[in-house]
Amino acid sequence: MIAFIIQRLLQSILVMVAVAFVAFSLFAYVGDPVAIMLGVDFNETDKARMIAELGLDRPFYVQFANFVGNAIQGNFGLSYRLARPVDQLIFERLPATLELSFLAAILALIVGVPMGVYTGLKRDSWLSRIFLTVSLIGVSLPTFLIGILLILVFSVMLNWLPSFGRGQVVPIGWWTTGLLTISGLKALILPSITLGLFQMTLIMRLVRSEMLEVLRTDYIKFARARGLTNRAVNFGHALKNTLVPVITITGLQLGAIIAFAISTETVFQWPGMGQLFIQSVTFADVPVMAAYLCLMAFFFVVINLIVDLLYYAVDPRLRVDRGVAGGHAG
């Protein structure tokens, strides 16, 4: 178990180093930082001083090591565009994106899983058919279109919900939350539906197909032959066996949600990291782009690690098999 975690941690570190390298390369290939920072009028001494200050005259691996060392401390330098520390910019916007993403993920789970179970168990009911048809629309419509349609109906036509911004937010330490005010909650509704809809339909379809698969297995037939109640068979035995793939996909999807928040944030003018990233791209604001890239990779890696650990909680076969294998390796 511990050996397995260590192995996974090493893998994660490797992934992070690789991503850091890509982020680092951005500095070299996207724009000329010296030119950008100095503006149009500069003389050669200014330029040389700047290069020395930025450490651009040192060998490449030293620069990379410096970059990684700084990144670990959250230091990505100054934004070219706003001339403020990048970590500050990111931390200001992190809460908006994370709240939106987690709400979208929770929405996707608490609606998607029951719908998947229902459509798996009642294959031929008309409600299942409706769910499946609607989910097809959810999968095929692009996110921004869904967002615009929701705004059209609920903001413009019905005037129930705001069409942009976070509403009123409350600071808790460096975090700002929209969960504690009415306007903040109202502002979250449309964006989180927009962001979660695709994942919701994905989870529903996944749970459904896994349920259908599991319900065909011998141990489910045998559970019925033992006279267990429908509830025990469907939820105690079948649903639990669908959890491993559901955990995997949901975990990966959570990463995808955070990353894909970009288009939702753009549609709803949501002051999150996605919006910051888009603005940075148009301005070739490399430090912000690099930081965003590293942070996203970090989220994916952490989520993957959690997913792996959840397997252990769910599937006893892994506990033994991998435990043994890890014992030899470590």
Added chain:
Amino acid sequence: MAPPRANRPLLEVRDLRVEFPTRRGTLVAVDGVSFHIDPGEVLGVVGESGAGKSLTGTAIIGLLEPPGRIAAGEILLEGRRIDNLPYEAMRRIRGREIGAVFQDPLTSLNPLYTIGRQLIETVSTHLDLSPAEARERAIRLLQEVGIPGAEHRIDHYPHQFSGGMRQRVVIALALCANPRLIVADEPTTALDVSIQAQIISLLKRLCREHGAAVMLVTHDMGVIAETADRVAVMYAGRIVEIGPVGDVIREARHPYTAGLMGSIPKIGRHEERLAQIDGAMPRLNEIPRGCAFNPRCPQAFERCRQERPRPVAAGRSIVACWLYDGAAPTRATTEMANE
């Protein structure tokens, strides 16, 4: 050999018909099957692959999967019809009065739960016991089926047991609530040959001790000879012969049975398939008119191709063959072949 016939059979199947509606017409997989099982009796069921053995067993425990359905006939447990019960009523019978053992012990147990949990949930579903009593009963069952160190093995997961051990657990699960009948569908086919005999004798001994009758589906004539009181031979969804095991094995009357018995393997030897007869069993959509066996039967005559033979008494057996109907002789079929 067979126990004396009780007043009322434990299980009675009358004219059972199992159908699968398909786009290209209805497939009849079990067609007019009738038999009974007495309390404590072991009925062997043999026949080539696809003969309808498993479907008959599945129909009895009420777990036919749609679109498969019982289209006609009745199933009675101690005189009470169980084939038309609502799901919940039938659920209470499953496990409590009719237990089941499936073919593959590797896939019969839920991999995510300890065997203890699966035993205890079955016990508590059917019997009114406290959690501690249920656990105690589960441990006792594991000891009965011969799992060493049952007290701590109970908390192990299925993958921590060998195939044979898992089938013992499955048998313990089937016997959990002391059912009166066990439907065992090829309980040893998936196991290593070396442990098949052990599992069969364990099943037989435990069912005797618990007073449970067994419907034992198998391909292994050796197992039948050793274990069953009576044997039913199925062909193309029909029972062609049923009778005391000694009679059926030694003086098979139906030409199909005679073919099957043509080379009875020695006890314990494993025979994959029973087909020593030329040709193959017809598919469900091309079962011939009259006697289903007539294209392969060495003694078929005109009537066999027109009319379906009724089950008639022949000695202590019941046989569905024109050779034994009406004024038909009672001699062994081998002599008939010489005519």
